[in-house]
Amino acid sequence: METREQRWDRLGQEAFDVLVIGGGITGAGAVRDAARRGLRVALVEAEDFAFGTSSRSSKLVHGGLRYLEHGEFSLVFEAVSERRVLQNIAPHLVNPLGFLFPIYASSKRGVNTIRVGLWLYDGLSLFRSPKLHRTLSRKQVQVEEPHLNVERLKGCPLYYDCATDDARLTLETVLDAAACGAVPVTYARVEGLVRDDRGRVAGAQVRDMLRDCTTTVRATTVINATGPWTDKVRSLGQGGKPLLRPTKGVHMVVDKKRLHLNHAVVLRHPDDARVMFGIPWGDRTYVGTTDTFYDGDPADVCATSEDVDYLLEASNAFFPRADLTRDDVIATWAGLRPLISEDAENESAVSREHEIVVDADGLITIAGGKLTTFRRMGAEVISRALELMALLGQVPDGVRDAHTGREPLPGAVGWPEDDDHSAVAEQALDASQGSIDSDQARYLVDRYGTRGIDLAHCMAADPVLRERLVQGRPETLALVDWAIDKEMACTVRDVLIRRTQLFFRDHDQGLGAAEQVADRMAERLGWNEERRTEEVLAYQQEVALSRRWRSV
Ligand code: FAD
Numbered sequence: 234m235e236t237r238e239q240r241w242d243r244l245g246q247e248a249f250d251v252l253v254i255g256g257g258i259t260g261a262g263a264v265r266d267a268a269r270r271g272l273r274v275a276l277v278e279a280e281d282f283a284f285g286t287s288s289r290s291s292k293l294v295h296g297g298l299r300y301l302e303h304g305e306f307s308l309v310f311e312a313v314s315e316r317r318v319l320q321n322i323a324p325h326l327v328n329p330l331g332f333l334f335p336i337y338a339s340s341k342r343g344v345n346t347i348r349v350g351l352w353l354y355d356g357l358s359l360f361r362s363p364k365l366h367r368t369l370s371r372k373q374v375q376v377e378e379p380h381l382n383v384e385r386l387k388g389c390p391l392y393y394d395c396a397t398d399d400a401r402l403t404l405e406t407v408l409d410a411a412a413c414g415a416v417p418v419t420y421a422r423v424e425g426l427v428r429d430d431r432g433r434v435a436g437a438q439v440r441d442m443l444r445d446c447t448t449t450v451r452a453t454t455v456i457n458a459t460g461p462w463t464d465k466v467r468s469l470g471q472g473g474k475p476l477l478r479p480t481k482g483v484h485m486v487v488d489k490k491r492l493h494l495n496h497a498v499v500l501r502h503p504d505d506a507r508v509m510f511g512i513p514w515g516d517r518t519y520v521g522t523t524d525t526f527y528d529g530d531p532a533d534v535c536a537t538s539e540d541v542d543y544l545l546e547a548s549n550a551f552f553p554r555a556d557l558t559r560d561d562v563i564a565t566w567a568g569l570r571p572l573i574s575e576d577a578e579n580e581s582a583v584s585r586e587h588e589i590v591v592d593a594d595g596l597i598t599i600a601g602g603k604l605t606t607f608r609r610m611g612a613e614v615i616s617r618a619l620e621l622m623a624l625l626g627q628v629p630d631g632v633r634d635a636h637t638g639r640e641p642l643p644g645a646v647g648w649p650e651d652d653d654h655s656a657v658a659e660q661a662l663d664a665s666q667g668s669i670d671s672d673q674a675r676y677l678v679d680r681y682g683t684r685g686i687d688l689a690h691c692m693a694a695d696p697v698l699r700e701r702l703v704q705g706r707p708e709t710l711a712l713v714d715w716a717i718d719k720e721m722a723c724t725v726r727d728v729l730i731r732r733t734q735l736f737f738r739d740h741d742q743g744l745g746a747a748e749q750v751a752d753r754m755a756e757r758l759g760w761n762e763e764r765r766t767e768e769v770l771a772y773q774q775e776v777a778l779s780r781r782w783r784s785v
Contacts, residue, residue, distance in 0.1 A: 237723060241441060243416050245448035249273045250629055251618050252437060252452035254423045254466055257287035258604050260458035261406035262611025268413035269635035270615065275450055276415060277439050279422035281727045282407050285460045285531065287604065288400035288731050289568025291510060291522055294319050294327050294605045295394035296357065299508050301350050306357065308586055312605045313358035316395055323402060323642045324652045325682030329363030330396040331496040333378055336387045341506060344388035351392050366392035378495055380552040396512065399604055400731040401680060404720060405642040420723055426469050426596065427451065433595040434470055443723060453627050454618040457598040461531035461569040470596040477600060478574035483540040484521030486564045486737055492518045492555040503550045511548065517738055520544050527569055536565035536782045564737045565779055573601040589617050608637050644682020654678055665689035668699055676707040688715055702746040708733045713753045725751050725768040726775055747772045
């Protein structure tokens, strides 16, 4: 793989057909589609891939059952179709998950209404849901989900959607694009738009946030895929009135030992009946989300004490035996939904569909949508860019179909047809030559897919790479090297927040591992002492931001 410096140099030296601004899932989907069509494409991301909303979602690849309530059938149909496609191209990252939908005597809708909705939901997926829904009796619920409140429970449908790892889905999408010739660069912030002699947007001025220098990237078309920053980037051009009305969503993470769930559970908040979820997450459980309007700086978004109390209230209404308190909260994350403004009366009625806008100066903006539908959104926006190229008479030769719906993401290459994670874990165990245990092997393949086998090889070859980052947890130094060498990680935050995700999973949010990770990165990337210290500090500040709710 090329180094960051080589990719940065290419940004300034080459002429691109498409420049994508923003390395969240939307930009990642666009750049993959473009690269697979044979276009010359670059991606610039101001921070890290999935720095924004794309690492702060509910991590579901789903049709969105509740959109049926609003009659948004086409949105649900598109999403459940995409769920199927993503299960095929990223089976290691998109996994079936059962959702319990408890209906109580006080619930707004009865069991039969929900069951009709679930038939429709399964029907819209052409009955190819991960599994068809069924309804559990109160007794079955007590056995299958012992923490769930069964007082005045009328019935409990069980339906299926998929869970994913949003940050890794974004990352693997970019890695696939890079393997097809795209030039993605992180810590590359767009500060201005470049125009041709007719005033049309034809590139961007980009600052290297790590080395504080700039370059000019030239491209026939420029796509703004900056999620909550959409209007800020549009304002660099001739963008008209703001497109977005962002809402904030907060999740909290607790130890599975405190709230053990076997399924995801659909919760309705006791105060306002908003839908939210409790979701099992390996050795943790997370609950979310809130939904409130937000007009601050997207980079500062974080949970407040009210957000956490709101989530605790819902958890304790549905899982009274767990009796969670603020002390149980290991971590929180807060994300902004880049929702298209529609003068909606309340937050949860704002549309989730995406929109593509081409401004008078040719800047193409794509905003809104969902993680689940990123692949289709990518295809659509690149088709729009090609239309623009056609108008300019600048469609390059040799443009082909992208086939993004059948080409596997990097970790899915060689994945078994029957989606047997344990068979791949066996291969990783063999490759490790006894240097890791079966839990670690499973950990590797669940996150890295078949590339987990390569990681196990590395760990077999070098005992240093087997050093744990946190005692008792599966993450080792090998993941740090892998993040640097294969996953374009440039900072301690990249490694601890979005690659290993110790930030969310470790009781200490990875603070105890920060020095070790910084030492390794300093050694591998040639950082001086000042940079190493800054990196640790920046990580500590990130943890402090996520814990700010505790002190206010
Ligand atoms: P982002 O991920 O925010 O990416 C935008 C990127 O642009 C950022 O990385 C940012 O650093 C970069 N950027 C900004 N300015 C510049 C600049 N000047 N130069 C270069 N780069 C720049 N969808 C689902 O399908 N399933 C779910 O379960 C789900 N849950 C959600 C829960 C919450 C709480 C939220 C908020 C959203 C959820 N969504 C879900 C929706 C989904 O997460 C978002 O639609 C999606 O992540 C948006 O991705 P994006 O790439 O458009 O934006």
